[in-house]
Amino acid sequence: MAASPGTATFKQQSQVRHGKSHKKVGSQRGQEDCASSHAPKSGKRWKCAECNKAFVTEGGLGEHMVAKHGTQEPSRPCTAQDPDAKHGLEAASRSTTAQDPDAQSDHSNSLEPEADTGAGADPTVTDPGIMQRMLSSAAGLLKRTLSGDEESTAARKPRMFNCWLCGRSYVEERGLISHLKNRHEVTLEQYRDRLMDLQRCQEAPQAAQGTSPTELHVANGHRTAAASSALQPSFHHLRQREQIQAQMLRVIRKPFPKASLYFFGSIAQTVSTAHSDLDLCVIIGPGHDSLWEPDVDREERAAVILKVRNALRKGGLVPVFAITKSRIPLCKFEGNAHLPPCDIGLKHDGVRNSSFVRRYVEADRKLLQPLLRIVNRWTKSAGINNSSTGWFSSYALTLMVLHQLVQAGTIGYIPLDQFPRDVSAYPELPEHVEATEFCTEDYGRLGKALEEFFIFYGHHWDVRSMVVHLRPPGEQLTKVDKDWTKYAVAIEDPFELDFNPAHQVGVGRWKAASSEFRMAALRLRDPTKVATFFQFF
Structure with missing residues (x-):
């Protein structure tokens, strides 16, 4: 697919490095501020x-x-x-x-009252130390x-206008508008649409102190839906993803003429945001299943991913590097001002897993699309959504949300036998459809589900013995049943039953995460503090 006029080519875009600014705030000349x-x-x-x-x-x-x-x-x-x-x-x-x-x-x-110099004076007020x-x-x-x-x-004016795509700030609004147009191809209409979404979120009805839980759920649902609407990808982002897929596939087909490229992760689940990374799976052609048989050596998989990396480099995607010693070998592109970060791997189970989650979203889009999007975004802002540093992955958190809803009977259970392993049964880039036309009942269900998620995992979940799973309602699964007592947090992958997506989460990490869940539940239940829950937005 050719790039549209006025859009930089794939090679030109990929050669622009995105330098992140790291400001040092601290003491100067030995003084502790x-x-x-x-x-x-x-x-x-x-x-x-x-x-x-x-x-x-x-x-x-x-x-x-x-x-x-x-x-x-x-x-x-x-x-x-x-x-x-x-x-x-x-x-x-x-x-x-x-x-x-x-x-x-x-x-x-x-200021505190002036200290009394008599015998009854408070020693801490006049203590020279x-x-x-x-x-x-x-x-x-x-x-x-x-x-x-x-x-x-x-003369120093504050920079009040921030770019939500790269974080740069400007003194005047016209500077931000010019930056969005030149660097991110965001039109003035799209910018104004985002301002309207922000205003809707701020003007969402708030329940007064002492109101019923139902009214509070409706008010929280209003805020959640408004925040989800503002975070959703624009038409520009959807079109950019199609162009990236087509251009990557063109260069990968030089060493692998029969290759195909599939999206998975939040994009394939239709719960992505404008900031979502691109997760892609390369299928090199017929017989791709043989790469993941137990008797296939890891070096053979690494050789394939190195060929993919070389093809991408020749096509202009720089800098891109290969990670060959991980559980799933992949090529990684860290992104720049024009292209989002990309992970390109070979294992195709992610395509099936994403299609499984997408089926749940399609069955109840008004509930699950904003709920999964806000939980994912909130956990990242809280610092507990990063598997590379020992926290949860987005996929693990998605399974936790679905487990709680299925076991509570909020949503129906979908059998796993409807999802074959062959990736040809799934679309390469699923159509993105957003939930619209919410009613009061929809807002109430959404606000209640968001609160119950944090209450369940913050207060009621027995992490020492139970396993998060996606099995029929009422079915219990313990760590002893799966011989997983070595894990602090146990989550069963729906298809790879011997894989725990939360294997990297230790006891200390879980205590910190559950503490965040409890604090979030406390804020959602208090009308005077609910706005602090959405401060990430």
Whole structure:
């Protein structure tokens, strides 16, 4: 398929490297500012403002605040990503007042009462050690605030307009519109459509305090559907995927004339977003099943994937590299400003698995399409959806959602014998159809299903003995039944019964993830905090 006029060719697009900006926020010249002094090491980003105990996830901090300090919601941590946290600003206010007594009248609401110098004085207020730490932690903020002249401060304008595709920010909206048009081929109409989706999400009806659970489910369903609508891929993204598939297939067919290229993953499940990576499976021709027989040496599979890599490089897809020592050998392209990241593999079981999930989505599109999309996006923003670092994969989380819905009777069970192993029974690129025309009942089902997912895996799931599976309702499966007691979290693949998609998740990872699930359920059930659940959006 030829590229349309005005669209850069596959080779030109792939040669543009996408450099990610990594900003260092921290101390300068040996001074510990608010951002660095409260950013714990070893991955513990969330720190309690009351007792300085650090946690890996926000959910762990939230449970600690509830149990130890009686706070229903954790204070925002003062980390390197959030230098303007609440307790940092309060320390800066106290320090400013200490240097400028006249400033006390302007900040009287945020300062503590003046310490009594008598016998009943609070020793922590006048303790020089504590005051020194307060001054040290606010040094960086005070340096930027007190030493800068007014003209330079007024000249710096905040970058309020952010690109949702690559993360670049702009001072003026016209800069963002120009960037979207030139770098991502997003038209002005598409940009305005996204603004309308954002507005619908913000204006979704909110249940007042004390309303019934049904009304709260409807309100949460409104927000979930609006967020899903804004995250869905545009016509430009769908068209780009077709072009990438056609151009890749053209270069792969040079060494393998009878090859075919199939999509799998979220794109084949029709729950992808505009930011989704491309997961592709190369079928090199008749007899492809022989590559995955037990007697086939891994080196033979690696030789095939190396030929695919060389063909892609000659076709202009650079940089692309081969991973030959993993369980599933694949070619990996990290993406750039014009092309999304791509994984191209040989094992075709993913095509069947994706078709299996897509059948469930097609059976109840108004429920499963937004639900799977939001769960996938929320878990990524929470940092628990990344199998390469020991967390869950998107496929494992999808199986968890379907297991809970099938066992609860919310959706019907689909037998596995309807899905043959031969990939020729499935389309190379399934048609993408979005759910539309939601009614009040649809919103209620969606909001309830979202809340029940987090409640089930945060409070009720017996992870020590049970296995997540997609078998008929009522059927129980334990780790002992499958001899999987070595796994902290056990999820049975519907077709590869001896494969656990959550084998990389350890006990510590599960505790952190379940803590995030419980915190999400707490926010969804509280009308005053439900907006914080959708802060990823």
